[in-house]
Amino acid sequence: MxxxxxxxxxxxxxxxxxxxxxVAMESQTIKGLIEDDCADNAIxxxxxxxxxxxxxxxxxxxxxxxxxxxxxxxxxxxxxxxTQFINVDLNVLFDLIMAANYLNVKGxxxxxxxxxxxxxxxxxxxxxxxxxxxxxxxTPEEEEEVRRENAWAFEISLKNNxxxxxxxxxxxxxxxxxxxxxxxxxNYTDSVIPLHNVTSDILELVIEDCKKHVEAAESESEPxxxxxxxxxxxxxxA
Amino acid sequence: xxxxxxxxxxxxxxxxxxxxxxxxxxxSSTRFSKKHNLVSKKQNYEEEEEDCExxxxxxxxAAPSHTHGVQPLGNLYINPGSINSRNTGLGNLQTLTxxxxxxxxxxxxxxxxxxxxxxxxxxYVFTNHEPLWRNLVLENMNAGFLYNxxxxxxxxxxxxxxxxxxxxxxxxxxxxxxxxxxxFQSWLCANLEMKPEWxxxxxxIRRKGISVEDFVLNFEEPNxxxxxxxxxxxxxxxxxxxxxxxxxxxxxxxxxxGPVDMKLQEYFRYADQVMEERPLYLFDPKFAEKVPKLGSExxxxxxxxxxxxxxxxxxxxxxxxxxxxPAGSGSSFHIDPNSTxxxxxxxxxxxxxILFPPDVVPPGVHPSPDGAEVACPVSIIEWFMNFYGAxxxxxxxxxxxxxxxxxxxxxxxxxxxxxxxxxxxxxxxxNFVSRRNLLNVLDFLKHPNANALVSGxxxxxxxxxxxxxxxxTSFPGTVDQLVQKAExxxxxxxxxxxxxVTDSKVGxxxxxx
Numbered sequence: 030m031x032x033x034x035x036x037x038x039x040x041x042x043x044x045x046x047x048x049x050x051x052v053a054m055e056s057q058t059i060k061g062l063i064e065d066d067c068a069d070n071a072i073x074x075x076x077x078x079x080x081x082x083x084x085x086x087x088x089x090x091x092x093x094x095x096x097x098x099x100x101x102x103x104x105x106x107x108x109x110x111x112t113q114f115i116n117v118d119l120n121v122l123f124d125l126i127m128a129a130n131y132l133n134v135k136g137x138x139x140x141x142x143x144x145x146x147x148x149x150x151x152x153x154x155x156x157x158x159x160x161x162x163x164x165x166x167x168t169p170e171e172e173e174e175v176r177r178e179n180a181w182a183f184e185i186s187l188k189n190n191x192x193x194x195x196x197x198x199x200x201x202x203x204x205x206x207x208x209x210x211x212x213x214x215x216n217y218t219d220s221v222i223p224l225h226n227v228t229s230d231i232l233e234l235v236i237e238d239c240k241k242h243v244e245a246a247e248s249e250s251e252p253x254x255x256x257x258x259x260x261x262x263x264x265x266x267a
Numbered sequence: 268x269x270x271x272x273x274x275x276x277x278x279x280x281x282x283x284x285x286x287x288x289x290x291x292x293x294x295s296s297t298r299f300s301k302k303h304n305l306v307s308k309k310q311n312y313e314e315e316e317e318d319c320e321x322x323x324x325x326x327x328x329a330a331p332s333h334t335h336g337v338q339p340l341g342n343l344y345i346n347p348g349s350i351n352s353r354n355t356g357l358g359n360l361q362t363l364t365x366x367x368x369x370x371x372x373x374x375x376x377x378x379x380x381x382x383x384x385x386x387x388x389x390x391y392v393f394t395n396h397e398p399l400w401r402n403l404v405l406e407n408m409n410a411g412f413l414y415n416x417x418x419x420x421x422x423x424x425x426x427x428x429x430x431x432x433x434x435x436x437x438x439x440x441x442x443x444x445x446x447x448x449x450x451f452q453s454w455l456c457a458n459l460e461m462k463p464e465w466x467x468x469x470x471x472i473r474r475k476g477i478s479v480e481d482f483v484l485n486f487e488e489p490n491x492x493x494x495x496x497x498x499x500x501x502x503x504x505x506x507x508x509x510x511x512x513x514x515x516x517x518x519x520x521x522x523x524x525g526p527v528d529m530k531l532q533e534y535f536r537y538a539d540q541v542m543e544e545r546p547l548y549l550f551d552p553k554f555a556e557k558v559p560k561l562g563s564e565x566x567x568x569x570x571x572x573x574x575x576x577x578x579x580x581x582x583x584x585x586x587x588x589x590x591x592x593p594a595g596s597g598s599s600f601h602i603d604p605n606s607t608x609x610x611x612x613x614x615x616x617x618x619x620x621i622l623f624p625p626d627v628v629p630p631g632v633h634p635s636p637d638g639a640e641v642a643c644p645v646s647i648i649e650w651f652m653n654f655y656g657a658x659x660x661x662x663x664x665x666x667x668x669x670x671x672x673x674x675x676x677x678x679x680x681x682x683x684x685x686x687x688x689x690x691x692x693x694x695x696x697x698n699f700v701s702r703r704n705l706l707n708v709l710d711f712l713k714h715p716n717a718n719a720l721v722s723g724x725x726x727x728x729x730x731x732x733x734x735x736x737x738x739x740t741s742f743p744g745t746v747d748q749l750v751q752k753a754e755x756x757x758x759x760x761x762x763x764x765x766x767x768v769t770d771s772k773v774g775x776x777x778x779x780x
Contacts, residue, residue, distance in 0.1 A: 120359065127367070146374035149379060157382075161357070165387060166355060166389075167388060176385050182380070183381075
């Protein structure tokens with residue numbers, strides 16, 4: 030017979046879970062109840078469904094055993110497990126956030142919130158709306174005003190070597206350069222793109238040229254070539 | 268969080284306080300219409316009936332309503348049929364609480380927030396929540412920043428210098444039908460003035476020109492707070508220390524402001540413009556080392572000259588601070604570290620103090636069992652709004668006072684205290700150990716968790732031993748003397764305890780183990 034202490038948890042839809050005390054104590058809320066001697070009977074958790082509670086318990090199990098000195102779980106393995114674990118439906122993810130908050134399981138709350146944050150990063154407004162079923166409720170005038178207010182957030186910064194010269198260019202212009210276009214399309218995470226192989230003065234010329242190309246394309250006139258833009262698609266010299 | 272009911276029943280008064288010194292705010296409040304979004308039609312009837320005491324007083328340069336038109340949730344319930352654009356604009360995220368949404372946004376960088384602002388009105392309001400931008404500034408610019416009207420503006424101006432921040436309308440978009448208690452409360456606390464009834468009670472003992480023996484006997488020994496007048500009369504600081512003088516003397520010097528360092532002139536620029544719930548506080552323990560002249564223009568009042576940590580020389584914990592802050596800045600409830608006592612002298616401005624004795628935990632404050640952590644989740648203003656009233660009915664009322672320029676307050680060791688600046692203020696404070704609390708301090712340092720609690724020292728582990736040895740060297744036999752005295756006192760008290768058991772008056776006596 031096991032001498033390990035267990036607690037009983039009851040979900041909102043009546044499902045019963047018997048859990049080792051150490052595992053349950055990953056939840057600070059439950060820990061408090063146990064320490065205040067309120068855990069002799071089943072602990073009712075009216076804010077968590079059985080499905081979500083089972084996931085939370087899974088998480089706690091995995092993370093308790095890893096802090097055990099006998100376990101050889103490395104941080105890497107745990108992270109991999111987390112990544113797999115969190116690969117769930119969006120609605121389940123939000124339910125997990127609420128449950129982790131209610132049950133006060135810090136690791137799970139951090140993990141779930143970070144996951145949602147990562148989903149938002151590097152997405153366009155349209156993509157974010159699609160992802161979360163959001164209606165764009167701005168009027169056209171309001172949308173323009175808000176866009177103008179935050180225009181700085183839509184720019185890509187190009188930064189060259191040594192000298193901290195940052196050039197801010199419209200994305201459309203930056204994409205004239207295949208190297209940078211690829212970076213953008215690969216969701217390059219840093220908003221400042223360092224260009225170690227290009228000095229300030231050359232970069233300035235290049236940007237000028239891109240501007241002309243973009244403007245020319247818009248006005249459908251014949252673009253003129255300059256030396257600088259030819260250089261970019263070749264291996265760059267310092 | 269203020270209950271919906273009390274918010275709804277409030278009327279809104281704008282009082283102009285004569286003492287208010289700050290008004291260089293760039294937010295031109297004249298741009299906002301006089302119409303108050305907060306007051307629904309129903310409330311207008313109730314306005315006349317309402318006692319003036321219930322009203323909110325806003326700071327003179329505050330906006331009459333939330334910058335973007337956020338209303339408290341209660342308003343939604345009295346506008347039947349109204350949808351909450353908070354929810355429609357969050358999509359699937361609407362089931363999360365405001366705090367959780369903000370937790371997620373807190374993990375994003377500046378550009379992400381900027382992009383998110385254009386997604387929906389709801390996200391626009393959420394991403395413009397100033398504390399988010401304040402964190403970004405404080406995390407990324409700890410060598411100083413130029414405050415630019417708002418935290419968001421400060422961040423954008425610093426990180427995107429080619430973007431013309433001034434071209435953006437300061438007030439931004441106003442959003443209708445957005446109801447959120449958390450966001451509304453946050454704005455409310457940032458814009459409230461102190462209510463007069465919070466400042467009425469002044470029950471501290473005041474003394475002027477008493478002897479040191481008198482002070483030690485009647486206040487330091489019995490561990491009672493007192494407000495001392497007239498002991499700063501010879502302080503050069505009292506005449507000299509105004510803004511212009513300080514800027515000239517050390518405007519370029521970096522001072523400790525919360526988690527960052529700032530030049531004094533940058534700090535004043537921030538203090539003039541800021542309007543937030545927890546303004547940053549300039550609190551520097553090395554001011555006299557940085558600017559020796561400052562250290563020379565004040566001296567420790569005669570009552571507090573016994574300073575035993577001095578035996579540690581350079582290894583002593585931080586013990587003296589210059590404190591500067593705008594109206595609304597201050598410290599929420601805490602007990603000073605190391606079991607030391609303190610004195611706090613106001614040079615300019617005025618401070619409201621609330622003190623509770625060591626055995627009385629203030630309402631709304633939750634110390635951890637070992638005393639290592641103190642959780643006071645609410646800001647100072649919110650504490651006043653939600654908890655101050657409770658103290659009216661308590662048997663053990665707190666000691667309260669307003670400390671004005673030229674006055675010094677003695678804070679006995681172990682006492683809970685809260686301080687709020689009523690106007691822009693400059694003060695000096697020192698913590699000290701005298702023979703009266705030496706044993707307490709030694710006891711405290713012996714605690715296993717003293718390492719975590721002891722503040723302002725480099726080598727926390729050995730402080731107890733170092734200190735004890737240094738005391739023995741400089742004042743041999745003192746500790747033993749004090750221990751003996753304390754034991755004698757305890758023995759005496761024990762006698763009277765048993766005396767009272769036989770006393771017939773002890774009907775209400777009860778054992779407590």
